[in-house]
Amino acid sequence: MFTGIVEEMGRIRARLDGGRFEIDASVVLEDLAVGDSVAHNGCCLTVVEIGNLEAGEQWYAVEAVPETLSRTNLDDLAPGDVVNLERPVRLSDRLGGHLVQGHVDAIGEVVTPAPDLRVRTPPQLARYVVEKGSITVDGCSLTVIEAEDDAFTVAVIPHTAEVTTLGRRRAGERVNLEVDVLAKYVERLMEKRYPT
Incomplete structure (x- = not known):
């Protein structure tokens, strides 16, 4: 983790x-x-x-x-x-971002570079991306400020832009995406409990 x-x-x-x-x-x-x-x-x-x-x-x-x-x-x-x-989190560490598994869910495409980083998402991922929720972009824990059916926007502060690759990303480049694992677990539990 x-x-x-x-x-x-x-x-x-x-x-x-x-x-x-x-x-x-x-x-x-x-x-x-x-x-x-x-x-x-x-x-x-x-x-x-x-x-x-x-x-x-x-x-x-x-x-x-x-x-x-x-x-x-x-x-x-x-x-x-x-x-x-x-490196992986230790049990004694602070959890400064959110729980990230390191299992990339999909590749997104940068539409607009930082500071208001807008990323186009594959359709199957959109249901897991919610405003004020967490998402991982190229390994960075970020808060979604806007979520749409085919894209989302996160605010990248100057410090994050400087110390990560997010400040270097340009339109058209590909980024790794991992959605909050809790959303996937909730969806799976709901499917089991309330099958369609």
């Missing part, structure tokens, strides 16, 4: 064999071990290798399977690109 509070932007140093990414970072390396999870633009991936930190190698590697690449914007990444990074 994550909170949607991005810890840092990492930089893609290499992309190997399609789904293997080597990422330059600093904060997330502090207590990182092979096998740990890290959210990359909101997508949870497992660390498979860490550079020699004692020799000053400030990088780690993750691998994404074809299914993950097809359902996220990670396939758009190339060396030199930046990516939002967050």
Whole structure:
């Protein structure tokens, strides 16, 4: 589980064999071990290798399977690109955003860049997006200020624009979306209790 509070932007140093990414970072390396999870633009991936930190190698590697690449914007990444990074929440941490699983629900398209970031959503996601509700965009926990059938708008404050990739997003670019998991659970329970 994550909170949607991005810890840092990492930089893609290499992309190997399609789904293997080597990422330059600093904060997330502090207590990182092979096998740990890290959210990359909101997508949870497992660390498979860490550079020699004692020799000053400030990088780690993750691998994404074809299914993950097809359902996220990670396939758009190339060396030199930046990516939002967050380690999993600990039970002792503050929950500054909202509960985020790191399971991307869909890819959205930026219609209007920050500060009033407007994102076009796939039709199947619209029912989960509500005004004043939470949504995760590229790993950032945000509050929806306007929800429509095919798009939503979130306000991106200057700090968030500066310390995440959201300030760099342009119209037409793809972003990872994860809706509030509670909405999906409620819908499933209602379907079971009141079948149509």
